[in-house]
Amino acid sequence: MSDRADVPDEVLSELRKICAGLPESREEPAWVGTRWRIRARTFVHVFTAHPGQDGAYSRAAELTEPTVIMTFRAQPEELEALVSGEPFFRAAWGHDVVGMKVLAGVDWVEVGELLAESYRKLAPAKLAKLVG
Structure with a gap:
């Protein structure tokens, strides 16, 4: 991963x-x-961050090697619980934005639930209701 924009095809x-x-x-x-x-x-936003090159994200995620980072929105009551430990961290911007290191063995079912919630938070009510 030589460039911040590189995100593995699997992700x-x-x-x-x-x-x-x-x-x-x-x-x-x-x-x-x-x-x-x-x-x-x-x-949801995904990119590869590099230590020492990405300022706020590199510091917030405490990166020591190139890492895929995903950011998404969370409800206030979930935010504090999420950012209390790995692989999550408080994103460098936004009061409701969570950062997540996308590491080997990531639980894609959990990611799906988190992204559905992020979507519901931002979608118009009629679309949000369509998401289970």
Whole structure:
């Protein structure tokens, strides 16, 4: 992973499967990496961060090697519990944004639940209701 925008195909594939089940979500290139949006709002962003090169994310995640980072939104009552330990951390921006190191053995079922919640938080009510 030589560039911050590089995200392994396996990670993108899993995220595509999850996001395909969310009404009207769309994938697009972000300033770095890839993001999925509901209308004009980003509910998940994934990229590769490198220690010492990515300022706020590198420091927040305490990186020692290139690492795939995913950010998403969380409800206030879930935020504190999530950011209390690995692989999660408080993202460098936003009051409701969680950062997650996407490490080997990631639980994609859990990721799916977290991203569905992020989607519901940002989607119009009629679309949010369609997500179980």
